[in-house]
Amino acid sequence: MQRTLSQHLPAHVGETVRIAGWVHRRRLLKSVAFLIVRDAAGLAQVVVTDPAVRAELEKLPEETVVEVTATVTARGSHGASKAAPATAPGGVELTDPTVRPLGPPAVPPPFDLYRPALTASLPTQLDNAPTALRHPTRSAALRISAAAVAGFRAALDARDFVEIHTPKVVSSSTESGANVFALDWFGRPAYLAQSPQFYKQLMVGVFERVYEVGPVFRAEPHDTVRHLAQYTSLDVELGFVADHHDVMRVLRDTLAGMLGTVGERAADALATLGVTPPQVPTEIPAVHFSEALTIAGAPADEPDLAPAHERALGEWARREHGSDFLFVTGYPMAKRPFYTHPDPARPAYSNGFDLLFRGLELVTGGQRLHRHDDYLAALAARGEPVEPYAGYLDAFRHGMPPHGGFAIGLERFVARLVGAANVREVTAFPRDLHRLTP
């Protein structure tokens, strides 16, 4: 008999079906026992009255994998179910079951997966990730993450972007000399890539528009709620832009695509977490950095926005524009990486931007330099050597169009979308200063 997923049971009332999943919860009452089975699609309630089946069930702790063959019954139409919890999923339950374990009795995890919230501390959850992730709140965040990435790709595929895969081991550090993981590459020193920045720029020379979804590595010695040493970066780069505003338009459409797909594909997960995705305005409001300082009440010579400034800007965007999103453009060049393109009219400011979401920085991007001579001048101005970048810079001798791009940190995006306080809550197996397992 074909297996039926829990969500399809209401369409089979009166039929005998086979379901399979995990023992989510057992309630062994005096005259009747209830078995809640969890599968990928949700929960199913099994009513056990036969003493032999009940005796079998008593030997199957929570998380044991079982197969149940039973009759689908509309809730309330069966005498025994009157004592049942009022939550029979889909308004149906399974009666007259046979229950067969598909493996040995499970060792229950050190927390109850059937309670509405996981009450274990986050470190305990992370230590026991393979089971903690089975809790509906944890798995919901990962489903939202998967939908967000699917929406990212769909939005860019529709705009003629080509997906690329680039090296994660490089001969010199990319973003800065610090915070890199060193490794031995067949006897040569090498580093884990901090970003696909240079490679995506080079691939603009091939495809004009590219994206990559992949791991990046930062040896950040920070133990904070928003830093991971490995995270998933959603990288985009496009050529033949007039300036950073062309990049911002693609980012706006990409974000709308991500949130749209989350709404379509992960509606149940959003409901589990009580989250309503924000609306992305057709045109996201944008303010220049110098204007942003004024709005935030900061001194005009501040070189960067502090978290309090970003919060003030988030409130302003909501109040003045009814928007959860706000672009801040033209960050001072001194605070942006060397490959940043300056504002031709005001060279101390950049053609770079941040996107704030409810007062928190969500995405960084901008226009990049595209002339070889400009790269040499930018490195010289910062007192940085050319040599570590030589192989990368050489490509800019061979004709590169004006281009720009952005990168979205997937875990931070999902954490902010679902309101998680710590990015580790939305990461399956986080890696950080302290954590290398499981």
Next chain:
Amino acid sequence: MQRTLSQHLPAHVGETVRIAGWVHRRRLLKSVAFLIVRDAAGLAQVVVTDPAVRAELEKLPEETVVEVTATVTARGSHGASKAAPATAPGGVELTDPTVRPLGPPAVPPPFDLYRPALTASLPTQLDNAPTALRHPTRSAALRISAAAVAGFRAALDARDFVEIHTPKVVSSSTESGANVFALDWFGRPAYLAQSPQFYKQLMVGVFERVYEVGPVFRAEPHDTVRHLAQYTSLDVELGFVADHHDVMRVLRDTLAGMLGTVGERAADALATLGVTPPQVPTEIPAVHFSEALTIAGAPADEPDLAPAHERALGEWARREHGSDFLFVTGYPMAKRPFYTHPDPARPAYSNGFDLLFRGLELVTGGQRLHRHDDYLAALAARGEPVEPYAGYLDAFRHGMPPHGGFAIGLERFVARLVGAANVREVTAFPRDLHRLTP
């Protein structure tokens, strides 16, 4: 004026348009000059008769990025074009142009990108990857690769698989003790993940069906045409299988999806390379390992299939079944990893399979062990310690369904599809024993 991509020019005959791209080739004849511009969509031919424009063009070497504003003219309707190459793309050319460089004159790469084939040696191409990849044959392979991955995801999304992202740095090696890259993780020894094998199995406990597209790392000391030290692995794992045949059915459908999407999304790239994707039979023929030995004319006690055996099997599958694909099932347990599930009826053979494509191994997969005790016994039988796997194995105490999966090496898949002799021909920036740049 909005930029027009080369492919859309035929729809604009008689209009003035703006195109942009790279100087693909210049032909400076006596009375007329031709400029071929390459953009992401293809080529466009510009006819230059104005001496001033020609003088400008003479200063713009191949690969310079330019913008051309001109009139779209049906080929042959313009006097000057009679001397033109017969290959005016789309039957149109651009006349009365103005040409404006979007950057400094390019340094031409050390090979001609406008010739039908890239004649430089593969090492020279790889040393100059940012420009070599601009050649239509090289970029076509990467477009096919992108389409194959899109098809992989679409096939699995349609079957309720969830995409996951797992750690690429682990505390102990996964596939075997050898061939791992070691690194320093905040003062602790760590390794680059050789596969997401353990993580995808653990995530079956969460989502039942998962996939991952990501980099894997093998410190292979082999300098061969099919080994890379980093490659892109397309990993799939699914629970609640009866045995490996359920996995093979998903693999069949996934392959059909990949090739279907390649046909739809990368038709031009296939044409560039002269490739017709193979048909995937509704049911891929399958032979047991012991039967495969007989077909291949190998001794009955051979523990594995040699390349010559695989070729013989490929010919047999084509002859007997008209199929480019053949499953070989039941490989001896001794040749498969410790997590492999044995055939319950013949425990010396496994519930593992290889998929051969035209006589070459393309995919490996199988059913895995799912009981904790079986893992302990398997490791003991091989004389391997439990300790390095302890964190992984512990999850199998907490209820894991019968499951299995497979992994497709993206570069090998594309190389075989397009008939490339070396996987490096279909990899943007390969990493191997010798190569760590660009």
